[in-house]
Amino acid sequence: MAEPTSGNEGLLFLTDEQLRKGIEAMFFAYRGFTADPDRILEGKDYGRAHHRAVHFIHRSPGTTVSNLLLTLGVTKQSLNRVLRTLIEDGLVRSEKGRVDARERHLYLTETGLTLERELSDAQRARMRAAYRAAGPQAVAGFRQVLEAMMDPEMRRQYNRLKEGG
Amino acid sequence: MAEPTSGNEGLLFLTDEQLRKGIEAMFFAYRGFTADPDRILEGKDYGRAHHRAVHFIHRSPGTTVSNLLLTLGVTKQSLNRVLRTLIEDGLVRSEKGRVDARERHLYLTETGLTLERELSDAQRARMRAAYRAAGPQAVAGFRQVLEAMMDPEMRRQYNRLKEGG
């Protein structure tokens, strides 16, 4: 069973040192990941929370508030604060459900779509540059590790979105 | 050069759809990444900010306040609030510099090391499970993409830490 060179069965990538590097990579990379949208949002009266709401409404037009709550993993009070300003400012349209009138279905307006595009263009540009620099093989690995890192509930959310698209 | 199947030069991994998936993977995975330490910290009077400080002090014992400020990318007021409680509670020791007495060098105490271990054990356990599930090749790609996603300044920080270890 043991590898001739080390006796560690080739699991060098699982040393604490390797894991620590991965942890720090996640930390620093996430900063980059959010940096561009954050820059755009500052001065627009909105924050990261608004970005997230806009992103997932764009992703699943007509989604309900409960749905969004599950995806974002925050309380309805927290989400509602964000949603209210987006609706007041005319970025999001909230429509009473036809089949179940208790539910509110959420859609981006033209203005909302414009902001979404601005934010996601910036975020995608960075992602694209990183993907291009790393190559397709690395990207596949990137996605594999991230998916394995999610909580099961989040993985379900993620896969639901993945298919839905 | 063109791939026979598509004529898109094999850059299918750079479609907006692929990039969007990567963006959502980052979002959901980061939640998992912070979930375990957050759980441990709640009820201990500390938060994510304390975790970060403890992590990087552990990582670079004797580091100065300015150094930590660069790494964490927050204001000194913000860091100081966190550092003060850690020092008061005896998790961190602050030592006047010998060569330059303006600087404070930071070290974890025994208690601090204990907390650090508890937090990083949890975080590493998740990382290890993800790495194991994805395999060494995927891990290499994961690290490549993350590194490419960082701001240059952060990449410098990251690599400094990498070598130093």
Added chain:
DNA sequence: AATTTACGTCAGCCTTGTTGACTTTCCAAG
């Protein structure tokens, strides 16, 4: 001697998360 650097601190503000209590609306089951 004057300036700059490193650090600490006070005061105040903002965003975004939390809990708890309560109301309104509405569907569905008894």
Added chain:
DNA sequence: CTTGGAAAGTCAACAAGGCTGACGTAAATT
């Protein structure tokens, strides 16, 4: 038809953790 409970919204209060601005002190540098 009544009622129980789900979905949504709202009010109030609070906490963590960012931020800016102003100020003070000690030590190093010029």
